[in-house]
Amino acid sequence: MNLIRNYIINKNRTVLNSVKKLKKEISINGYKESRNPEGNFSYAPGICLDHKNFIYILDHSTSSIKKFDEKGEFITSFCSNGSGPGEVNNSFDITNLGDTIYIQDTEQARMAMFTRSGEFIKFKNLPNGELPMFLRKVGMDKFLGYSQTWQDDENRTTFYLNLYDSNFKKIKSLFKKTKKIGNRAINYFERFPVFTVSDSLIYLSTNSTKLYEIDVYSLNGEFKHKITRGYRKLLFGEKELKDIIPDLKRVTGASTNKNIKIEKRSINGLFYNNDSLWVLYSVDRDDKNNNLFFDIFKNGILVEKVKIINNQFKHKDLFNLNSYIYKIENDIIYYLDCDNSKVELYEIVDRDD
Numbered sequence: 001m002n003l004i005r006n007y008i009i010n011k012n013r014t015v016l017n018s019v020k021k022l023k024k025e026i027s028i029n030g031y032k033e034s035r036n037p038e039g040n041f042s043y044a045p046g047i048c049l050d051h052k053n054f055i056y057i058l059d060h061s062t063s064s065i066k067k068f069d070e071k072g073e074f075i076t077s078f079c080s081n082g083s084g085p086g087e088v089n090n091s092f093d094i095t096n097l098g099d100t101i102y103i104q105d106t107e108q109a110r111m112a113m114f115t116r117s118g119e120f121i122k123f124k125n126l127p128n129g130e131l132p133m134f135l136r137k138v139g140m141d142k143f144l145g146y147s148q149t150w151q152d153d154e155n156r157t158t159f160y161l162n163l164y165d166s167n168f169k170k171i172k173s174l175f176k177k178t179k180k181i182g183n184r185a186i187n188y189f190e191r192f193p194v195f196t197v198s199d200s201l202i203y204l205s206t207n208s209t210k211l212y213e214i215d216v217y218s219l220n221g222e223f224k225h226k227i228t229r230g231y232r233k234l235l236f237g238e239k240e241l242k243d244i245i246p247d248l249k250r251v252t253g254a255s256t257n258k259n260i261k262i263e264k265r266s267i268n269g270l271f272y273n274n275d276s277l278w279v280l281y282s283v284d285r286d287d288k289n290n291n292l293f294f295d296i297f298k299n300g301i302l303v304e305k306v307k308i309i310n311n312q313f314k315h316k317d318l319f320n321l322n323s324y325i326y327k328i329e330n331d332i333i334y335y336l337d338c339d340n341s342k343v344e345l346y347e348i349v350d351r352d353d
Contacts, residue, residue, distance in 0.1 A: 017307075030044065043338060044342075053329075063087070095136065156180055202221070212230065231281075237284075268281065274331065
């Protein structure tokens with residue numbers, strides 16, 4: 001019923017078309033000569049924000065957290081490499097729940113818990129040794145994150161998006177897909193679906209190259225309805241493939257055959273901004289088109305299509321965990337560039353005509 005209702009209302013409603021641009025507000029670079037050396041970082045695979053919009057950046061090389069205020073000024077550094085209290089090893093993920101910062105300890109299969117000021121609280125072991133990734137808070141007592149398992153005897157791997165309780169015990173899987181390892185037609189940057197969480201709902205793309213579909217769940221993981229739109233299947237162009245194949249080869253050893261064809265996923269990002277769902281979708285591109293294209297839904301209804309002129313960072317029609325839009329909030333884009341060791345904030349503003 002919800003799906004039919006959305007389609008009928010959308011069909012008879014005028015959709016606003018607008019053009020915006022990006023204005024750089026803050027750039028936090030991994031190295032700054034005038035900054036306290038403790039605030040420098042060399043590889044940042046994860047960030048999180050607290051309720052004051054203070055920014056916590058994970059430095060993988062030292063397993064430390066660099067805390068910056070909302071203006072990008074360095075405050076403090078905490079956590080380090082090791083196995084003792086307040087130490088972790090080989091960390092790739094950071095998240096927060098309430099006023100607690102959680103840092104992944106890959107080697108010990110646990111999470112280190114800290115206060116916002118950097119005081120160590122305790123370790124929390126991960127059930128069954130499972131290492132969730134890209135964790136995001138859900139309400140005040142849950143997390144949503146990716147995980148992956150391997151079936152060595154079958155040469156297959158399975159990708160999940162799981163809902164966890166506050167002790168990281170899996171409540172249920174909202175996404176599960178098994179793929180054959182080594183399939184050169186697989187875009188491994190798109191092995192996981194994109195998602196976002198509002199105060200009351202979870203939004204999850206169906207990870208399709210043929211359909212534009214978003215599944216909507218309650219914060220307890222109960223399916224509510226779908227949001228759908230028409231979509232035409234797209235392929236990466238020759239120039240786009242030249243840009244992404246080196247990254248694919250670095251991650252998986254994928255073939256660099258020039259004749260390879262890879263389909264674009266319809267949806268590459270979901271964000272909840274100003275009480276609306278922002279959907280970042282794929283388009284046909286040429287060398288000059290680096291822009292961002294969003295559909296904006298309000299209460300499940302398409303109300304606006306936004307084109308954002310982007311001369312600030314390289315955008316590709318895929319979800320790359322090495323460089324991606326972490327969050328859009330109050331019309332501010334938080335962009336994480338791991339490869340170049342920087343976090344940048346851009347304001348979405350009206351274009352000057």
